[in-house]
Amino acid sequence: MIRKITYTIFLSIIVATLILFFVAFPFGKNKMGVGKYYLNNDIKQTGAANVVTAVTLDYRGLDTLGEVTVLFAAAAGVSILFYLIDQDKKKRERQVYPNFIVRVGSRIIFPFILLFGSYIFIHGHLTPGGGFQGGSIIASGFLLLYLAYPGERVNRKKLAVTEGLAGLTFVVFGAIGIFTGAHSFLFNFFPKGTLNMLFSAGILPILYIAIGFKVGSEFAGIIDDMMCQTVCGGEK
Amino acid sequence: MIFYVGAFILIAVGLYAIIIKKNLVKIIIGLDLISSGTNLLIVSIGYVKGGTAPIFSHPGILPQMMVDPVPQALTLTAIVIGASELALAAAFVAILYKHYGTLDIRKVRGLKW
Numbered sequence: 001m002i003r004k005i006t007y008t009i010f011l012s013i014i015v016a017t018l019i020l021f022f023v024a025f026p027f028g029k030n031k032m033g034v035g036k037y038y039l040n041n042d043i044k045q046t047g048a049a050n051v052v053t054a055v056t057l058d059y060r061g062l063d064t065l066g067e068v069t070v071l072f073a074a075a076a077g078v079s080i081l082f083y084l085i086d087q088d089k090k091k092r093e094r095q096v097y098p099n100f101i102v103r104v105g106s107r108i109i110f111p112f113i114l115l116f117g118s119y120i121f122i123h124g125h126l127t128p129g130g131g132f133q134g135g136s137i138i139a140s141g142f143l144l145l146y147l148a149y150p151g152e153r154v155n156r157k158k159l160a161v162t163e164g165l166a167g168l169t170f171v172v173f174g175a176i177g178i179f180t181g182a183h184s185f186l187f188n189f190f191p192k193g194t195l196n197m198l199f200s201a202g203i204l205p206i207l208y209i210a211i212g213f214k215v216g217s218e219f220a221g222i223i224d225d226m227m228c229q230t231v232c233g234g235e236k
Numbered sequence: 237m238i239f240y241v242g243a244f245i246l247i248a249v250g251l252y253a254i255i256i257k258k259n260l261v262k263i264i265i266g267l268d269l270i271s272s273g274t275n276l277l278i279v280s281i282g283y284v285k286g287g288t289a290p291i292f293s294h295p296g297i298l299p300q301m302m303v304d305p306v307p308q309a310l311t312l313t314a315i316v317i318g319a320s321e322l323a324l325a326a327a328f329v330a331i332l333y334k335h336y337g338t339l340d341i342r343k344v345r346g347l348k349w
Contacts, residue, residue, distance in 0.1 A: 028285035074320030
């Protein structure tokens with residue numbers, strides 16, 4: 001009974017919120033506040049063709065650093081939780097192995113997945129891509145390897161080193177900005193270059209490459225933790 | 237307009253799954269549906285009628301023709317956070333399953349109210 005009453009109150013609050021929302025934010029109308037400033041000053045201030053990248057890494061770069069930290073915390077949490085339940089149980093060996101086509105095909109396609117992911121995060125300031133998307137694509141390549149070769153693992157130490165170096169690159173390039181120019185964290189101190197060229201937008205491509213490596217290695221670590229619950233043998 | 241409706245349907249289905257379903261995996265799927273619906277909602281709030289993507293991909297695109305970039309940047313953040321949150325929730329479900337031997341939320345003591 002009390003549960004039903006609670007649900008009813010909860011649902012009516014949600015419906016009222018929706019109605020208020022529809023009235024306050026009509027679809028397709030120009031509601032830009034700070035977005036207009038970003039659009040008008042993007043080329044002059046950051047030099048990045050993709051305004052979303054400029055917002056993510058330049059205007060709100062500190063938020064992105066926090067987001068990467070949240071991602072790291074989640075990956076560490078997954079690792080710790082699986083370590084806790086790992087201790088009492090012996091690993092089961094998987095009996096069914098993937099067939100020949102999957103094994104050989106994954107071996108052929110894996111470098112191209114890495115290449116595609118790198119392309120996406122290197123061109124993050126020009127095209128609708130970036131470090132997060134490219135890193136996820138790279139991690140999906142690792143997932144393909146895990147599916148094709150049960151019983152194998154990636155080297156977790158190398159993953160951890162990659163992740164740490166990438167995070168360090170982000171922080172160091174942000175900290176250099178404190179000592180140059182505007183004396184602010186993540187100040188864009190490199191020359192802006194010409195619009196729509198690969199070497200443009202100052203430090204934004206470097207930051208996105210760092211984020212790509214960090215996200216890729218973190219997601220690969222999560223995939224490794226999850227797959228190793230059932231599939232892979234080998235020691236950590 | 238169809239984006240608003242789709243986003244609300246996604247959120248409603250996710251809420252239904254969280255409230256009604258008793259299986260922990262289905263509850264996690266509901267969480268992910270809510271997160272996807274919220275992302276769709278945020279991006280569609282930033283849409284301007286007739287606008288293009290906020291990328292200066294070739295000369296002739298003016299800032300007046302673009303949609304709002306801020307919700308898209310926020311959504312970029314939210315997608316990654318959602319993925320990592322999903323992984324953490326799956327890890328919690330795995331540890332609960334190891335501990336209780338069931339995925340039924342009614343049989344997990346200490347969570348009932």
